[in-house]
Amino acid sequence: MWSETLLASTVDGLLIGVVYGLAALGLTLIFGVMNVVNLAHGPTMTLGMFGIYLSATKLGLHPFAGLVLVAAGGLLLGVGIYVVAVKRVIDAPHLASLLATFSVNLMIVGVATAIFSTSFRNLSHDLGVLRAGPIAVPGTRVAAALLAVAVAAALQVFLTRTRLGKYVRAVAANRAAAELVGIPSARVLALSFGIGTMLAATAGGLIALSLPFTVLSGGVYELKSFVIVVLGGLGNPLGALVGGVVLGLIEGIVPVFARATWVPVLEYGLFVLILLVRPSGLLGGGR
């Protein structure tokens, strides 16, 4: 009986952890390429949630079709944020880019609150339940996790197999050298910020498939993303996925053994421990 609960909670933690990982992937990619900590990450996820919700309720689109719109919108939004708020401060001290992205955060939350209020939204899309022994998993959770893995794999292929992806890695490794060999670093940086934002918006959309949300929900996931990237290694895409799964498993498994109030204690305890003992993260920082 006890082991059944453990098994079920492990599967739940794994599935939500992959989605957390995808969200953190956007944050870590932006930091890895341009050394900017994107404090607009959470509101971008919120916009992804509202994007998929509105495309389903106002345009009548299937949520998965809406996800394509969300991804495209996230890419364009990211490029826009980069051009308007980040480009000018990219070489300035960290505080400047922190303030710039934080101001974008406040603006998005302020405008979204004015338009949508903080009322909760719910996207009712039932894909049934998958059952295996004691495990009962909503279909939307499984679909969200599979899509998150697919998007992460596509990113990996993009970064390693395409010319543009190699440009991104080159700029991340050494921007000056990349410019010397003719790589248009300004455009690559804009694209990278766009991809990072696209990943955040997509993760937001996937979360909205199975969890209710408000304009403030992004903040919760932004905090999780920061913990994840520190766990996995700031700037390391694979580390972000691993960190996401670790966080998901902690959230899933700990309540089986202890009161749920121990979850944040363990999460942030691990966070501090990693910073003290292995500041580069479980898989090491990367570029």
Added chain:
Amino acid sequence: MRTGFRPSVGLALAALVLACPSCSSKPAEAPGERSESSSPPSNAPTVVVGYTASASGKLNVESIRQRNGLELWREHVNATGAWRVETRWYDDESRSDRIQELYTRLATNDHANFLISPYSSGLTAAAAVISEQYGIPMISTGAASDSTYQQGLTMVYQVYTPASQYLTGALDLLAARLPDLKKLAILHEADRFSSDVAAAVKARAEASGYAVVLDEGYDSATTDFSPFINKIQQARPDAVVGGGHFQDGSALARQLADKRVAVPFVALLVAPPEPSFAELGSAAIGIVGPSQWEPQAAYDAAAAQAAGTRWVGPTGAEFAHAYLQAFGEQPSYHAAGGYAAGLVLQDALQRAGSGEATALKTALDATDIMTFFGRTTFATAPESHGLQVGHLMVYVQWQQGAGGKPVKRVVWPAAAASAELAARPTP
């Protein structure tokens, strides 16, 4: 070397200020003040009522509805010509750390004669300290926690039924309608209000012979309830009670349905009475929730007479109609609570004959009235001064309506019920 840092910081700070209108210290303009029709005669005595509302942050929806109800009352009382009520309010951003600064400002800068609480128990506890410190009476609405009134306060008066009674009526409902269900799981938000409710319901359940097979709190930021639902499934309860506020309660209800949890009775705090709970679709069906007020509640002058008390203010239908006209939506109990707080103040003003604090306090201590919101009487014993002892909760359940859409019905108490309780269907 690039020197973009300083202008960028300036831009960021400017944007920060622009994006945060609530950071401004100016009180927002109260709606309706420009309305000529609501202006009382210039010789009417003036009373300044101060409060904060959450125009931003997580309590925004409930708090704005509460504010709407209060401002509607202000228009109505001004239209009577007996008093000229002016309101001063600030956005507390749903943050308790803003409350004491803002209520101090209301007391000292705005010279408020009277205070109305912010929304939520946590924020109200912070405001109560200022009310007491400056000796300005405060009516709390949208704040049900008992513990605020067990600290020896003398100037704070509660309109809502206290938290300790929020879900105890659900046990009465369960015992009356589904007496075979005996195993109870309590899963609640680990904040002040919800913990008070959970402690009270647990004590009552154990005293009534229920087996409490799970009692657990969750963090207010919880969005994924899967681990808790797995524990519920392990404990195999007949009934689940708990929840906390709107977002977590809605998420819990949806995830109970998503995981096909077969529990025939689920009662959650705060979320079910909200009209937007219907957005959950089939996941809402069968969910029970306590409500401070519902439009169907049949309080009127005859009920007041039968209860041996005085009737004050409009009927529920009149209030609902006026609210709909003013704000374009049906009133929730938060809105009704805001209006009712105004009615309690209005009655105390009538009896005190002035807005002077001591006279108002004496009048409030002697309050025993019935409004469309229900009966209002305050405890006056020092150990629980200001606690609401007259008002009763009603319990609603979302049931399948025409076309399969969820419809909210009152199922308890029996005298107010518009439908029988139905066992929650297996999703």
